[in-house]
Amino acid sequence: MKNLKLLLGLFLVLAVGACEYDFVAPEEIPDIPVEEDLSFATDVLPIFTANCASCHNSGGRAPDLSAANAYQSINTAKYINRDNPESSLIYSYVKAGASTHTHAQYTGAQGQYILVWIQQGAQNN
Numbered sequence: 394m395k396n397l398k399l400l401l402g403l404f405l406v407l408a409v410g411a412c413e414y415d416f417v418a419p420e421e422i423p424d425i426p427v428e429e430d431l432s433f434a435t436d437v438l439p440i441f442t443a444n445c446a447s448c449h450n451s452g453g454r455a456p457d458l459s460a461a462n463a464y465q466s467i468n469t470a471k472y473i474n475r476d477n478p479e480s481s482l483i484y485s486y487v488k489a490g491a492s493t494h495t496h497a498q499y500t501g502a503q504g505q506y507i508l509v510w511i512q513q514g515a516q517n518n
């Protein structure tokens with residue numbers, strides 16, 4: 394009888410333990426070393442395409458973050474400040490925890506990508 398309870402206990406622990414890991418982790422872009430050269434096309438644009446372009450597109454909200462127009466739209470003094478990257482609107486307005494943009498926000502890692510890309514000169518690369 395004691396063994397049965399022990400077995401049942403073990404079963405419960407295993408079952409609950411298995412469930413704990415049964416969720417699909419949200420896809421996170423890993424933190425990146427600042428030395429790495431970032432590319433607009435492969436590091437920045439996919440963030441806009443996945444999280445922003447549904448609202449920010451031609452005919453939608455400014456800035457137009459659709460693949461064809463994103464760089465031209467944000468490569469202005471309003472959105473990118475190369476002298477003070479952290480105050481760039483395309484970063485500061487949308488960064489995690491900002492109270493400005495309630496529709497969507499970058500994850501910490503996404504914000505890091507945007508900021509480092511601006512620090513590296515915000516090139517159309």
Ligand code: HEC
Pocket residue numbers: 440441444445446447448449454455456482483486487493494495496497498499
């Ligand atoms: C659900 C729709 C929606 C999504 C998704 C969205 N936005 Fe917005 N965004 C808006 C609206 C509406 C505004 C207008 C001002 C406001 O409410 O903040 C705006 C404003 C902005 C502004 C300020 C524009 C200006 O000229 O003052 C920026 C920058 C911006 N969004 C960037 C982004 C980025 C980057 C993403 C993706 C991470 C994103 N938005 C996702 C709806 C959206």
